[in-house]
Structures are given as structure tokens and as C-alpha cells.
Amino acid sequence: MLFITIHLVLGPTTRGLLGENDLRRMRRSAFLINTSRAAIVDQTALVKALGEGWIAGAGLDVFEQEPLPADHPFRKLPNVLALPHLGYVSESNYRIFSGEAVEDIEAWLNGSPIRELQ
Known part of the structure; x- marks a missing residue:
């Protein structure tokens, strides 16, 4: 198992820092933990990565919209642990x-x- 955690301030150089290509290069056994800011990771690519099994899972404490909408894919994916920005x-x-x-x-x-x- 591999855990990659994000600990960055959101700014012009960190917005969208992890995109689809980065997520595809991660090990299938990797877990992405983001407690910094959602916009650091391309959220569409992350949903795709989790849904298609590019990575093992994600622990998320930050979202583009908070609270996380009831119909958001992160709520339905079995490989996501979502916290309400209280980590x-x-x-x-x-x-x-x-x-x-x-x-x-x-x-x-x-x-x-x-x-x-x-």
C-alpha cells in the first residue's frame, strides 16, 4: 500500500497540480489523501481515477463545493472516505x-x- 498526502496552500502554482496524467501514473495500490484544498487535484480526473480503478482509493476532507452535494460521485464510490472538512x-x-x-x-x-x- 502506498499513501500520497497533499499538504499545500492553494495558489497559482498549485491549482490543478495533480491532473489526469499524474493520477494515471500512480500505482493501482495507491491512496490519495487530500486535506489541503480540492482545487489542487483535478476533481473530474480524480472521480475517473477512482471509478476506473487507476488508484485504490482516496481520503478527502476538502471539496470544490462544501458541504459535498448529496448526488456527488464521491458519496457513491466505495473507495472514497469523505470527511466534512473536519479532519x-x-x-x-x-x-x-x-x-x-x-x-x-x-x-x-x-x-x-x-x-x-x-
Whole structure:
């Protein structure tokens, strides 16, 4: 078994990075895991790859349309594990997020923000 995971930011150089030719070159025993952004992988090609058995399966946490429409092929393919964009959720992540949110609010109220968007 081979697992290929995608961990990229979506941008001009990563949009459509994995296309039909790339999926065809993968091993039939390979699983594609995408928890980054759906547009990094050509979604039409991925449906075809999964439906025709070019790859063994996919674990997906991101979709072109969220929530995933009820009639989308990813919901019907037996070799797809689809999560509702919650793959990152854990007790420790929420503890960190909550703590940082409180820190941000307190710092902003004190006139010295610690995390600013650039």
C-alpha cells in the first residue's frame, strides 16, 4: 500500500497540480489523501481515477463545493472516505485555538495585538 498526502496552500502554482496524467501514473495500490484544498487535484480526473480503478482509493476532507452535494460521485464510490472538512478536529487543536483566541482578544483590548494579518 502506498499513501500520497497533499499538504499545500492553494495558489497559482498549485491549482490543478495533480491532473489526469499524474493520477494515471500512480500505482493501482495507491491512496490519495487530500486535506489541503480540492482545487489542487483535478476533481473530474480524480472521480475517473477512482471509478476506473487507476488508484485504490482516496481520503478527502476538502471539496470544490462544501458541504459535498448529496448526488456527488464521491458519496457513491466505495473507495472514497469523505470527511466534512473536519479532519483537523481534535481536543488538543481546539484547546490551542481557544487559548490563542483569548490571547488575541486580550492583547487587542490592551492595544497591542500579537497576531496581525499582513
